[in-house]
Amino acid sequence: MDESEVLRRRRCLAWLGGLAATWASPPIAAQLAAQHTNGSPLIFGMVPYLPVQQLARLYEPIVGLFEKTMARPCRLSSATDFSQFIERARAGDFDLVGASPHVARILHREEHFIPMVRATAPLEPLILVPQASPIHQLKGLAQQSLLVADPFAVHVLIALRHLRDQGLVPGRDVKLLVAGTQRNGVQRMLKGDAAAAVGSASTLALLPAELSSRFRVLAAAPKGLTPMAYLAHPRLRAQVDKLSQNLLAFSSSKEGQVLLKETQHEGLSPLTAAEMVSVDPLVVEYYKQRSAN
Numbered sequence: 001m002d003e004s005e006v007l008r009r010r011r012c013l014a015w016l017g018g019l020a021a022t023w024a025s026p027p028i029a030a031q032l033a034a035q036h037t038n039g040s041p042l043i044f045g046m047v048p049y050l051p052v053q054q055l056a057r058l059y060e061p062i063v064g065l066f067e068k069t070m071a072r073p074c075r076l077s078s079a080t081d082f083s084q085f086i087e088r089a090r091a092g093d094f095d096l097v098g099a100s101p102h103v104a105r106i107l108h109r110e111e112h113f114i115p116m117v118r119a120t121a122p123l124e125p126l127i128l129v130p131q132a133s134p135i136h137q138l139k140g141l142a143q144q145s146l147l148v149a150d151p152f153a154v155h156v157l158i159a160l161r162h163l164r165d166q167g168l169v170p171g172r173d174v175k176l177l178v179a180g181t182q183r184n185g186v187q188r189m190l191k192g193d194a195a196a197a198v199g200s201a202s203t204l205a206l207l208p209a210e211l212s213s214r215f216r217v218l219a220a221a222p223k224g225l226t227p228m229a230y231l232a233h234p235r236l237r238a239q240v241d242k243l244s245q246n247l248l249a250f251s252s253s254k255e256g257q258v259l260l261k262e263t264q265h266e267g268l269s270p271l272t273a274a275e276m277v278s279v280d281p282l283v284v285e286y287y288k289q290r291s292a293n
Helices: 003-017 026-035 052-058 060-070 082-090 101-111 154-165 182-191 234-250 254-263 273-277 280-292
Strands: 042-046 074-077 096-099 114-119 125-130 144-148 174-178 196-200 215-220 229-232 268-270
Touching: 042 060, 042 082, 052 060, 052 074, 052 254, 060 074, 060 234, 060 254, 082 101, 096 101, 101 114, 101 154, 101 229, 101 273, 101 280, 114 234, 114 273, 125 154, 125 182, 144 182, 154 196, 154 280, 182 196, 182 215, 229 234, 234 268
Parallel strands: 042 074, 042 096, 144 174, 144 196
Antiparallel strands: 096 229, 114 229, 114 268, 125 196, 125 215
């Protein structure tokens, strides 16, 4: 068992036991904070739920807001998958993050990232099949393949838990195929690579009509807290109130309303500690999936 696997299991046990343990390294964090001077660009890390080019276009107004608030250049960055995103955040690569709720909670509890605001729209995971599919009930997915963007994305974790609750064990009764993005998953499903795919309502709403008209919803999994949460690295603690206030004010502006409509996030509201704690069961599911993979 390599060192990363040992650390992953320790983290999983910590969450299962409700321990207030942290895996950050204060000396390294202090060194990174010293490196991020006022003259260096801010890095806004966005979870890779869409191709990076699309993320850059969608969240350009947020990047601009951070630049104005902090009087520093800012650029958006991401990662190849959710696991790499978390590791980049652990390493101190991001000053600010836009994250799925389970990723936000991991960074909050383990790395002391500071919650700011969240999207008010609930996260709606959906299990999809082609319009002409003969499958009309979840049990019809037994011994079939299911495409997912990333097995550690929160909408996927919720959908997999829903399948398990319905008597279908992911990986045993249903084969999982990784597509990289929700759009790729839908396209591959429509080509016949799998019987079904998992998506989130907000992201699926961004798909072009030539794709969205060719699939239907087989089942809706339980809704989650939010599709997007914004947090700041501890080195920006002194600016968190100002950043949060400006994000909330931005959501009421004309430009903010356009962004919220395009992302299907509805609005922004303060992100509370109690809401962060409510996500813990999904974090446990995340570490279970990591152990299984």
